[in-house]
Amino acid sequence: MSHLRLMLLLGLLIGTGAARAHDMIPAPQQTGAILLQNATVHSVLHGVQPHTDVLLEQGKITAIGPKLTHADANIIDLSGKHLYPGLIALDTTLGLTEISMVRATNDTRDVGDDNPQLQASTAYNPDSELLPTVRVHGITHAQSTPRGKGLAGQSLLVSLDAWTVEDAAHPASRQFHLYWPTLPKRYADKEKTAKARSRYQQAVARIEDYFTAAQRYRLGADSQQHIKEDIRWQALLPLLRGEGKLFVHADTQQAIEEAAALARAHKLPLVIVGGYDAWRLADVLNEQNAAVIYTHTLDLPLRGDEPIGQAFRIPALLKQAGIPFALGFSSDWNSRNLPLAAAQTVAWGLTPQEALKAITYDAAQIIGAPGLGAIAVGFDASLVISSGDILDPLTTKIEAVYIDGRQVDLNNRHRQLYQKYLKR
Incomplete structure (x- = not known):
């Protein structure tokens, strides 16, 4: 040979x-x-x-x-x-990740910051070994979500028992994911702090400019004028026409306020993913009929001066603020702990019925999947x-x-x- x-x-x-x-x-x-x-x-x-x-x-x-x-x-x-x-796991990478330490088995992201045209359905693996290990915990459906920077792509709601991705896909709203820039740190060096703030402001301005340009593209497309097709803005048309939802991954109050301002300016249905400080912004979010997918139920506090149980009690604070919310678990195989995350909220203010609703009916409503x-x-x-x-x-x-x-x-x-x- x-x-x-x-x-x-x-x-x-x-x-x-x-x-x-x-x-x-x-x-x-x-x-x-x-x-x-x-x-x-x-x-x-x-x-x-x-x-x-x-x-x-x-x-x-x-x-x-x-x-x-x-x-x-x-x-x-x-x-x-x-x-x-059946339980619904939100903000997972199920079907996109197999072995996290083996790069060839990870298909959660692509290069660049502007990829609204990318769809999880093109990479989803219905034969993943992880799916049976998750559904044995009562999880029947999952939101398979791309990762990245900026506009990372579109997620997919799937059932966890199917031959093909077409069989697995469950009807839901179009889901566009925007990862908000990380807030700058404060350094002892004032000049270094100023540069970090400048980079953050430039990143936010870039997002705003991108959506402004996409709106111009939509106006041209709606008027049926001859325009040069751009696959990125073309992919955003359903969102700009109100046929989808913008899922913004953000945790801090400033980031959520800026994301809400962007959604308000462009009349985009808004869902905050992460949402650690979302309970502080009830007026802003409720005014826009925004919802939250809270993903930090089992985490430590975001800030060193907060009570040790702060992350645990935030679902109850969201409930008190009247903000529609669901519980998510940002992981792949570890999303099997979703029922445990919901149980944690019962110890910190929610009733068992409210906790169950947050990982079933409320989750289905937020991602636009009636009948689940x-x-x-x-x-x-x-x-x-x-x-x-x-x-x-x-x-x-x-x-x-x-x-x-x-x-x-x-x-x-x-x-x-x-x-x-x-x-x-």
Whole structure:
């Protein structure tokens, strides 16, 4: 065998190993009716309903109530069990990252600061080994989000059990992500501080100039004048026409105020991601009907002079301020801790029902995905069956997960390795 042929063969073998998919086969489409009986139903919208039946047909919830009947349904008795809507993980890189320390398996960002045309759907991997390890914790859907600087691209709402990205994609609003520049630090050297502030102001001015130029492009496109097409501004047209939402990743009060001013000037629907100081700006955000995806539930305080539990109590402060919010977990495989993050907010001011709503229905509303996040007639049959409280990692045990009425295989790489080393 020649040296060239040997190298090609080795490359093929290495490439095949790197592209290996997980072993779990996506569940087939629901055909017959399923009747879940005698469950404690955590409906989210209508409280907790004990001893309640739920009927699933063609991927939808078609009836809820006591003592339901259906001639041809597969009946499953859930006496003593809890039934929850599937959890929705926001601001994740699921499907875009496989092994964070291996650069070739990371496709979360591109070069440059102006990439609104980039779409997570082009890089999303529905065969990622991480997906089964996350959905076993009750997470049925995730927002797969690009990272970067400036306009980093468009995220995608996906179900976590699918053959292809087309199958995985769930209808939602167009989601454009803008990473706000980091505020400058204060240095002992005044000249160094002044230069840092100048760089920050230039970065903010650049964002404002970019949106101003994009608005001019929109005016030209709407007037049907002959203009030179720019794929970046062309991609922004849905947002500028009110057909999408601008997700601005910002934490400090100044950054959030500046982002809100930008959104107000260009009449853009606004969602703040991160949102550490968002509770301080209730008047500004509520005036614009803005929402917050809070991602610091398990973090330490942002500032050294703040109470140790400041990050933990911010969801309750957002609730008190009347700001619509959901809880996110900015990670890939570690987004499995979303239920734990929600549980933390219960210890710091939210009720269990409010915490559950923040990772289900509220999350679906913020990303424009009606029909998700609650157990109600007409909603998607994406459900979780547990023997305990889904917000309590010590007592909960996820026994079954349904996505669109399809029972998902809960096997995963973690369980396989556990069984393997039991035999050592």
